[in-house]
Amino acid sequence: DAGVIQSPRHEVTEMGQEVTLRCKPISGHDYLFWYRQTMMRGLELLIYFNNNVPIDDSGMPEDRFSAKMPNASFSTLKIQPSEPRDSAVYFCASSHRNSPLHFGNGTRLTVT
Amino acid sequence: KQEVTQIPAALSVPEGENLVLNCSFTDSAIYNLQWFRQDPGKGLTSLLLIQSSQREQTSGRLNASLDKSSGRSTLYIAASQPGDSATYLCAVTQGGSEKLVFGKGMKLTVNP
Numbered sequence: 001d002a003g004v005i006q007s008p009r010h011e012v013t014e015m016g017q018e019v020t021l022r023c024k025p026i027s028g029h030d031y032l033f034w035y036r037q038t039m040m041r042g043l044e045l046l047i048y049f050n051n052n053v054p055i056d057d058s059g060m061p062e063d064r065f066s067a068k069m070p071n072a073s074f075s076t077l078k079i080q081p082s083e084p085r086d087s088a089v090y091f092c093a094s095s096h097r098n099s100p101l102h103f104g105n106g107t108r109l110t111v112t
Numbered sequence: 113k114q115e116v117t118q119i120p121a122a123l124s125v126p127e128g129e130n131l132v133l134n135c136s137f138t139d140s141a142i143y144n145l146q147w148f149r150q151d152p153g154k155g156l157t158s159l160l161l162i163q164s165s166q167r168e169q170t171s172g173r174l175n176a177s178l179d180k181s182s183g184r185s186t187l188y189i190a191a192s193q194p195g196d197s198a199t200y201l202c203a204v205t206q207g208g209s210e211k212l213v214f215g216k217g218m219k220l221t222v223n224p
Contacts, residue, residue, distance in 0.1 A: 045212065091155055105154055
């Protein structure tokens with residue numbers, strides 16, 4: 001298994017631009033999570049899905065952020081418009097219920 | 113609201129020492145607890161998962177214990193090696209949810 005695959009690995013964009021982060025979970029996993037990591041705040045859960053349905057999006061900072069999971073093998077996290085304070089490492093992770101969480105290598109987003 | 117604390121934030125030790133890493137959580141009604149390792153520029157790797165009904169889990173030189181009533185977990189690393197240098201994070205899930213709440217991690221440096 002290739003593990004959780006995220007793209008791109010790095011993204012540099014200007015303030016106001018749209019950013020789309022992509023994730024392919026491990027095949028067969030029914031839970032998918034989006035986390036954001038910063039030095040100040042650590043790892044924060046943004047949203048998670050079960051069987052492609054959003055279960056808890058209480059961590060999504062504001063309406064500029066949106067996430068979709070159109071099928072079991074693909075998810076996107078979109079930021080529109082982006083702001084410098086969105087700069088962080090964004091992780092996607094997947095798992096079965098009550099099982100170890102598997103993380104991708106993350107997307108490092110820099111908004112200038 | 114569940115809060116997870118890891119103290120100290122960093123630790124530097126000589127090779128060969130036996131180590132104890134601490135994790136505390138404020139709400140004892142957890143579903144499970146996981147310990148992760150994070151190497152620079154990488155995602156998190158799950159090391160051990162302890163169910164709420166278990167007291168400990170072991171994998172190789174690693175042993176994790178859980179005391180729900182006191183809101184504490186420890187990760188024991190035997191005979192530390194330079195390759196153990198990384199950031200170690202603990203995380204808990206609440207009953208009825210797959211949402212993981214993370215501590216901010218402890219950066220471990222094992223010096224040869």
